[in-house]
Structure formats: structure tokens, C-alpha cells
Amino acid sequence: MHSKQFFTHLIGNIMTTRIDDADRGPVLFTCSPGKEPHFFIRRHSLIFRQKHQKDLVLFSDSTSPDKAQHLLNALTEALVRRQKTKLRRRNVFFGLGFLALLTMVGHRVLSETYTTTHVPLARADSASAPLLPEKHAIEKGLMQEPSPALTTLAHNLRDAAQRTIFTVPLTTGHSRTIYVFSDPLCPHCRDIEPTLEAIGKKVNIEIFPVSLRGKKETADQVIPVLCASPEHRQALWRSLFDEPSLTSPASCDIGEKALAVNDKAFSAYGFRGTPQLISDDGRPIPFSALKNEERLSIFMNDAHQQEKKDE
Numbered sequence: 263m264h265s266k267q268f269f270t271h272l273i274g275n276i277m278t279t280r281i282d283d284a285d286r287g288p289v290l291f292t293c294s295p296g297k298e299p300h301f302f303i304r305r306h307s308l309i310f311r312q313k314h315q316k317d318l319v320l321f322s323d324s325t326s327p328d329k330a331q332h333l334l335n336a337l338t339e340a341l342v343r344r345q346k347t348k349l350r351r352r353n354v355f356f357g358l359g360f361l362a363l364l365t366m367v368g369h370r371v372l373s374e375t376y377t378t379t380h381v382p383l384a385r386a387d388s389a390s391a392p393l394l395p396e397k398h399a400i401e402k403g404l405m406q407e408p409s410p411a412l413t414t415l416a417h418n419l420r421d422a423a424q425r426t427i428f429t430v431p432l433t434t435g436h437s438r439t440i441y442v443f444s445d446p447l448c449p450h451c452r453d454i455e456p457t458l459e460a461i462g463k464k465v466n467i468e469i470f471p472v473s474l475r476g477k478k479e480t481a482d483q484v485i486p487v488l489c490a491s492p493e494h495r496q497a498l499w500r501s502l503f504d505e506p507s508l509t510s511p512a513s514c515d516i517g518e519k520a521l522a523v524n525d526k527a528f529s530a531y532g533f534r535g536t537p538q539l540i541s542d543d544g545r546p547i548p549f550s551a552l553k554n555e556e557r558l559s560i561f562m563n564d565a566h567q568q569e570k571k572d573e
Contacts, residue, residue: 267281267282267332268280268281268290268332268333268336269281269283269284269287269336270336270337270339270340271284271340271532271534271546272295272340272341272343272344272532273412273415273531273532273533273546275294275295275296275410275411276292276293276294276411276412277292277293277294277295277337277340278291278292279291279292279320279333279336279337284534284535285534285535285549286549290320290321290333291320291321293310293318293320295310295341296312296313299341301320301334301337301338302334303330303331303334305324306322306323306324306326306327306329306330307319307320307321307322307330308320308321308322308330308333308334308337320333321333343532344532411544412543412544412545413543413544414544415531415540415544416540416541416542416543416544417544419441419468419470419540419544420439420542422470422527423439423441423468426492427488427516427520428470428488428520428523428524429441429468429469429470429471430468430469430471430487430488430495430496430498430499431466431467431468431469431492431495431496432458432459432462432467432468432469432496432499433459433462433463433465433466433467433496434466435466436464436465436466438464438465438466438541438542438562439465439466439467439468439541439542440458440461440465440466440467440468440539440540440541440542440547441468441470441539441540441541441542442458442467442468442469442470442537442538442539442540443470443472443474443524443528443533443536443537443538443540444469444470444471444472444536444537444538445471445472445473445474445475445476445480445536446471446476446480446483446484446499446502446503447475447476447479447480447483448474448475448476448535448536448537450535450536450537451475451536451537452503454537454549454552455500455503457552461552461558465562469499470524470527470528471484471487471488471499471521471524472521472524472525472528472536473521473525474525474528474535474536475536481518481521482513483502484502484517484521485513485514485517485518485521486498486512486513486514486517487499487502487517488516488517488520488521489512489513489514489516489517541561541562545561547561548561
């Protein structure tokens with residue numbers, strides 16, 4: 263019998279393992295490994311040893327002894343990747359700081375490179391996409407409480423968005439925000455765009471463009487968008503999904519640097535694919551939370567409800 267494949271992601275200090283598909287497979291478990299995690303195999307089980315706590319059995323299958331070993335290999339690879347990204351993450355945010363200094367002189371460059379012939383393009387609303395309701399029922403235990411690492415991630419993304427260099431503000435004016443790393447040449451990114459527009463009626467959507475999928479072809483499309491003034495980027499971004507031939511603004515040095523920083527940040531945080539959605543409290547948003555209005559509302563508000571209970 264073919265053994266199941268395991269895929270492990272580390273976002274901050276939250277480890278999630280899925281089965282058979284890295285992005286959409288069923289979740290096997292989620293845990294916080296800590297600074298010095300210790301995983302080992304006992305008989306046919308994978309064990310997680312925590313300080314001052316009982317050993318935790320994460321997986322067990324006596325009918326297929328090799329599964330626990332495959333799972334241990336996936337966890338080890340994820341932990342090794344985390345170690346490799348720590349130094350790179352520091353370099354990324356030094357880059358963010360450097361580009362922040364450029365805003366004082368860069369805004370003038372952005373204004374000069376924008377061409378006034380770019381008129382906002384209309385886009386039909388997607389009635390079938392999920393919307394965030396005003397009221398919802400909280401399901402206990404649906405999501406975990408944000409860790410300090412996720413809070414730091416949220417703070418960094420919020421700061422980067424406020425610098426108005428690295429993002430496309432797809433929607434604004436709401437109390438909550440979703441950050442999206444997206445490549446316009448990524449098929450899944452194109453599929454989810456109508457959903458982002460729909461939920462953008464209730465939450466802010468900040469797009470961090472990256473060139474993960476299309477590389478140079480993506481860069482040729484995205485850099486001119488980042489070169490435009492922030493209030494015009496929404497229309498230019500949407501035109502990439504509707505009628506790319508209608509948009510031909512000029513490129514600029516700041517746009518190139520902004521895209522490069524976004525790509526480095528995407529890699530440094532260990533994100534695996536696009537689109538990558540992050541809530542304004544740092545939690546990664548699963549696609550399952552976008553299936554209907556209630557699920558998204560529960561997910562976005564769960565951490566805040568938990569904080570109130572703990573006070």
C-alpha cells in the first residue's frame with residue numbers, strides 16, 4: 263500500500279501537518295514545538311516530548327510502520343527550514359527599513375512615473391463569493407490563540423502596508439484587515455480574486471505582490487503597479503486579472519525594490535505557495551475559512567473573543 267505523504271508548515275511557532283496535499287490536505291495535527299522541540303518514534307508512534315508535560319502521541323499506525331518515520335522526516339525538514347530562514351528574515355526587515363527611508367524621496371518619483379491616462383476600471387461584483395456578516399456565532403476551539411511570533415508577523419505586515427510602498431490596497435475603510443501574498447500569474451490567485459473583492463466589502467484587503475509563479479513575466483506586470491501612486495494601484499491590479507493589455511504604465515526603481523523585498527519576505531517567513539492569506543493578528547487563513555460567511559467571521563473574531571475570555 264502506498265504510504266501517505268505528509269507536509270509540515272511552520273508559521274512563527276505554529277507547526278501544522280497536512281496529509282497528501284501541502285495546501286488543501288486534511289490537517290493531521292497542529293502544535294507549538296517551542297525553541298527546542300523533541301520528536302521521536304516509539305514502536306509505531308510519533309511522540310512529541312514537552313518540558314514539564316507528559317509525552318504527546320501525535321501519530322500512530324501499527325499497520326504501516328513506515329508512516330511514523332515519513333512523518334518524522336517531514337517534521338525534521340520543516341525545522342531545518344526554519345533554522346535557515348532566521349538569518350534571512352533579519353536581512354529582509356533591514357531591507358524594509360532601508361526602503362522606508364526611500365519614501366521621503368521616493369514618493370515624488372512614484373508621482374512622476376504615474377501616467378494620468380490610467381482610469382480606474384469597473385469590475386462586476388461576485389454575488390456568490392462569501393461576505394463577512396456583522397453578527398456571528400463563535401465556535402469554541404475552532405482556531406488557536408495567536409502566539410507572540412504571529413503577533414510580530416502581524417505587526418511587521420501592518421507596518422510594511424502603512425509605508426505605502428509594498429502593497430496594493432484592494433479595499434480600505436474597515437476595522438479589520440487581511441494581508442494577501444499574491445502572484446497575478448498564479449492560477450489559484452486568479453481563482454480567489456472575486457472572493458477577495460467580496461470579502462473586501464467588510465474587511466480591508468492589502469495585497470503584497472510577489473513573483474513566485476511568473477518570475478520575470480510577473481515582475482513585468484507588477485512593478486508598474488507598485489510604481490503608481492497608492493490610490494491608483496487598485497484599478498491597475500484588477501486590470502491584470504481582467505484586461506492586462508489595457509494597462510501599460512511605466513516601471514521604476516522603487517517598484518523593482520518593493521517587489522524584491524516582498525519576494526524575500528515571502529521566502530523568509532517560510533510561506534510555501536500563493537495565494538497566502540494572513541489575518542491582522544498574524545494567523546494564516548485557511549481556504550476552508552472562505553467557504554461561507556459564517557466561517558470567515560468566526561475565524562477572524564475567534565482570537566479576539568479568546569482574549570476577552572482570558573481577561
